[in-house]
Amino acid sequence: MRTRNPYQAGTRRTLRAALACATVVALVAACSTKSNGGGSDKSNGGIKTGPGVTDSTITLGVLTDLSGVFAVLGKTVTQGAQLYFDKLNKDGGICGRQIKLLVKDDGYDVQKAVGLYPDMESSVLGMEQLLGSPINAALKQNIETDKMFTIPVSWASTILDNPNNMIVGTTYDLELINGISWMVDKGMIKRGDAVGHIYLEGEYGEDGYLGSKFAAKELGLKLVGQKITATATDVSTQIAALKNQGVKAILLTTTPTQTASAAAVDAATGLNVPLLGNNPVFVPQLLGTAAGPALEKLLYVAASFEPYSGDSAGATAARSAFESKYPTAVPNGGSTWGWGGAEAYATVLKKACDNKDLTRDGLQKAFRQTTSVDTDGILPSLDYSNPGDPPTREALVSKADKSAKGGLDVVQPLKASDLAKKYVAPEHGKGG
Amino acid sequence: MSELLRRHASRAVIIALVVVLAALPLYVGAFWLQLGLFVFAAAIGAIGLNLVTGTAGQLSLAHAFFLAIGAYGYAYLSGTATSIGGGVVVDGRELPPLLAAALAVALAGLAGLLFSPIAGRLRGIYLGVASLSLVFIGQHVLLNAKDITGGFYGRNAAPFQLFGFTFTDEDPDLTVLGVRFGQRERLWYLGLVLLILCYLFATNVLRGRPGRALQTIRDSEIAAATMGVNVRAYKAWAFVLSSMYAGLAGVLVALAFQRPVPDYFNLTLSITYLAMIVIGGLGSVRGAVIGAAFVTALPLVLTHYSDHLTFLAQPGESGVGAADFAKYVYGGLVIVVILVAPGGLAGLFGARGRQTGVTTDQPDPTGPSSSVMVKEDPL
Numbered sequence: 001m002r003t004r005n006p007y008q009a010g011t012r013r014t015l016r017a018a019l020a021c022a023t024v025v026a027l028v029a030a031c032s033t034k035s036n037g038g039g040s041d042k043s044n045g046g047i048k049t050g051p052g053v054t055d056s057t058i059t060l061g062v063l064t065d066l067s068g069v070f071a072v073l074g075k076t077v078t079q080g081a082q083l084y085f086d087k088l089n090k091d092g093g094i095c096g097r098q099i100k101l102l103v104k105d106d107g108y109d110v111q112k113a114v115g116l117y118p119d120m121e122s123s124v125l126g127m128e129q130l131l132g133s134p135i136n137a138a139l140k141q142n143i144e145t146d147k148m149f150t151i152p153v154s155w156a157s158t159i160l161d162n163p164n165n166m167i168v169g170t171t172y173d174l175e176l177i178n179g180i181s182w183m184v185d186k187g188m189i190k191r192g193d194a195v196g197h198i199y200l201e202g203e204y205g206e207d208g209y210l211g212s213k214f215a216a217k218e219l220g221l222k223l224v225g226q227k228i229t230a231t232a233t234d235v236s237t238q239i240a241a242l243k244n245q246g247v248k249a250i251l252l253t254t255t256p257t258q259t260a261s262a263a264a265v266d267a268a269t270g271l272n273v274p275l276l277g278n279n280p281v282f283v284p285q286l287l288g289t290a291a292g293p294a295l296e297k298l299l300y301v302a303a304s305f306e307p308y309s310g311d312s313a314g315a316t317a318a319r320s321a322f323e324s325k326y327p328t329a330v331p332n333g334g335s336t337w338g339w340g341g342a343e344a345y346a347t348v349l350k351k352a353c354d355n356k357d358l359t360r361d362g363l364q365k366a367f368r369q370t371t372s373v374d375t376d377g378i379l380p381s382l383d384y385s386n387p388g389d390p391p392t393r394e395a396l397v398s399k400a401d402k403s404a405k406g407g408l409d410v411v412q413p414l415k416a417s418d419l420a421k422k423y424v425a426p427e428h429g430k431g432g
Numbered sequence: 433m434s435e436l437l438r439r440h441a442s443r444a445v446i447i448a449l450v451v452v453l454a455a456l457p458l459y460v461g462a463f464w465l466q467l468g469l470f471v472f473a474a475a476i477g478a479i480g481l482n483l484v485t486g487t488a489g490q491l492s493l494a495h496a497f498f499l500a501i502g503a504y505g506y507a508y509l510s511g512t513a514t515s516i517g518g519g520v521v522v523d524g525r526e527l528p529p530l531l532a533a534a535l536a537v538a539l540a541g542l543a544g545l546l547f548s549p550i551a552g553r554l555r556g557i558y559l560g561v562a563s564l565s566l567v568f569i570g571q572h573v574l575l576n577a578k579d580i581t582g583g584f585y586g587r588n589a590a591p592f593q594l595f596g597f598t599f600t601d602e603d604p605d606l607t608v609l610g611v612r613f614g615q616r617e618r619l620w621y622l623g624l625v626l627l628i629l630c631y632l633f634a635t636n637v638l639r640g641r642p643g644r645a646l647q648t649i650r651d652s653e654i655a656a657a658t659m660g661v662n663v664r665a666y667k668a669w670a671f672v673l674s675s676m677y678a679g680l681a682g683v684l685v686a687l688a689f690q691r692p693v694p695d696y697f698n699l700t701l702s703i704t705y706l707a708m709i710v711i712g713g714l715g716s717v718r719g720a721v722i723g724a725a726f727v728t729a730l731p732l733v734l735t736h737y738s739d740h741l742t743f744l745a746q747p748g749e750s751g752v753g754a755a756d757f758a759k760y761v762y763g764g765l766v767i768v769v770i771l772v773a774p775g776g777l778a779g780l781f782g783a784r785g786r787q788t789g790v791t792t793d794q795p796d797p798t799g800p801s802s803s804v805m806v807k808e809d810p811l
Contacts, residue, residue: 067755105754107755112732115732116732116736118462118463118465134695134696137693138693139691140691203585
């Protein structure tokens with residue numbers, strides 16, 4: 001009797017099925033309609049256009065954090081930018097084209113950002129916002145390859161060498177240099193005093209530390225550094241160590257949570273020295289916490305853009321637009337900066353339009369030709385013609401104040417101290 | 433007979449799936465290819481974690497650390513000395529990428545071996561906590577060994593090369609059936625082939641003597657020792673193998689990212705891998721792959737289609753956005769899977785049919801073994 005091995009028959013059947021599948025796939029593949037890569041440069045009515053640009057629109061990418069640890073900031077920055085472009089579009093847009101933002105939320109997750117980027121890349125001209133230092137670092141290679149002109153939501157001097165990055169404002173090191181100069185002017189600290197600095201491991205904190213080291217050396221201060229990690233929520237050990245050193249002021253390049261802890265411990269231990277922080281150390285929500293009174297008493301923030309309560313024409317326009325669109329939202333300086341950043345980006349776009357070159361190369365060229373961005377007083381005038389140097393050296397100092405909208409009130413308007421003018425940026429002369 | 437038919441049917445499904453995956457780069461765009469690369473890397477890593485946690489019952493939270501060794505090992509060994517901004521200059525060994533990748537995997541295995549005296553002595557939650565320390569040590573080293581890892585900014589990983597064929601956009605230019613094959617298309621095939629090899633290797637290991645030994649250890653170490661299984665050696669060995677899988681996943685992650693950054697290799701990543709094998713089905717190789725695909729793809733796909741999901745808040749609006757929604761779905765599914773399908777997604781997809789004979793690559797959700805395991809390791 002002839003027996004058939006069912007196992008073998010099964011294998012043969014499977015093989016046959018696989019072959020059939022492969023044939024079908026190969027046949028269909030022959031008529032695959034997949035397009036190749038992003039839109040290439042075209043010429044359109046005398047204007048050269050790149051990816052994301054049509055006859056009627058210019059699409060810009062926003063890769064931000066709306067659901068992760070920086071969601072509060074990411075949301076208001078995006079809203080501020082959108083409000084500015086709404087106004088600009090009502091006035092006719094740029095080059096007769098409306099500006100459209102393609103917003104994606106990466107939740108401050110590196111893998112999500114790297115995963116969402118390729119899709120965005122082919123449909124936008126540039127990135128109007130890229131939030132998060134680790135995300136900027138991870139996408140650095142892609143941004144360079146694609147010549148993607150980008151506003152990073154970061155003020156680290158170390159990224160100035162990238163010709164695709166447009167830093168809106170001054171850098172962390174210069175914020176502190178200006179802030180420390182102001183403290184000396186006000187008599188809060190003097191030559192020979194010890195000054196503490198609590199700063200985060202990584203780009204943000206180490207850039208702030210560059211500035212405080214420079215200022216301490218020039219002003220004859222004794223700097224005591226305390227490095228912490230981003231996940232730390234309590235800084236009482238660091239404050240205790242600084243108290244032992246007899247510090248007269250403490251600098252902060254930290255997260256908002258750590259700022260609240262520093263202020264609370266500073267007040268509770270009777271140390272009561274003033275705190276000076278970089279612009280990201282503060283969110284208005286902190287004033288509602290138990291640390292609120294201590295913050296109001298002790299915290300100063302150095303930044304190169306006006307807080308939400310700023311009284312310049314630009315900040316006022318940004319505020320009234322925000323209030324009418326989001327009447328119930330808790331405001332913060334993010335929307336003001338977002339508005340100013342959008343205006344800076346629009347300035348470069350207009351320049352590119354004048355050059356009749358709305359491509360990525362054209363944007364980069366226009367960027368280096370931009371010598372003064374005017375944001376009606378939100379930011380100092382920004383000059384991008386010197387690669388590797390910050391676009392401005394000015395910063396202002398504001399004080400935590402519950403009664404001010406957005407929780408900050410300016411005590412020293414925008415100004416570059418003599419020390420800030422002398423400072424040589426770490427990437428000076430690089431990144432042409 | 434019906435058992436046999438089922439086995440052939442499931443084999444046919446797998447082959448058809450591989451064929452479809454092989455053809456996909458001809459159709460889909462950059463987003464899906466990038467997503468695929470992440471899924472392949474995650475699947476390889478999850479298979480590895482599954483060997484030690486799912487099969488041998490050893491809770492490991494150090495997976496992110498071993499992935500980092502693979503990623504930075506590859507970047508360092510294949511890289512050249514370059515200045516990466518911020519005044520940091522990274523060093524490199526300039527080895528051929530294939531050799532660098534192999535050495536990076538070996539390096540991850542070596543790290544696993546060094547940890548194995550601890551892994552062999554501890555179990556359950558104690559091993560989990562001990563392995564946790566590796567993630568924190570790893571983070572510190574990644575941020576501070578700047579000439580190897582690039583510090584906070586990470587460093588570029590050299591493109592992969594195989595016998596003169598580079599996995600980049602050009603060199604040589606490659607067009608298949610009218611579709612230009614760039615870096616992502618090429619890496620897709622590399623990832624797919626590696627995943628298939630890793631899958632076959634793991635199923636064979638589990639089907640043989642070592643697999644049964646590991647399962648016995650999971651169910652009862654005393655019983656295993658009585659049967660002549662060298663418990664400590666097997667546990668150590670499982671840890672080494674698992675870290676080598678993680679190392680290979682790390683190499684793929686480095687290639688997919690182009691520039692791996694330390695921030696990625698944190699505790700959350702270890703937890704994500706645990707979620708993959710729990711959702712997919714503890715102890716099942718197929719489950720690890722399904723879980724990895726599910727956990728990796730869900731948040732990205734939801735964000736990708738967020739414009740079309742009208743019930744979600746659009747970016748900038750208040751309300752539940754796509755990313756929040758993905759988190760709810762993800763969290764909810766972990767709970768649902770643990771409650772109603774202890775065998776995981778693989779159990780739902782009919783992998784339970786393979787339990788007869790020697791191919792017990794999946795714990796019986798209702799049997800005594802898994803209930804013992806759940807008591808020991810409440811993940």
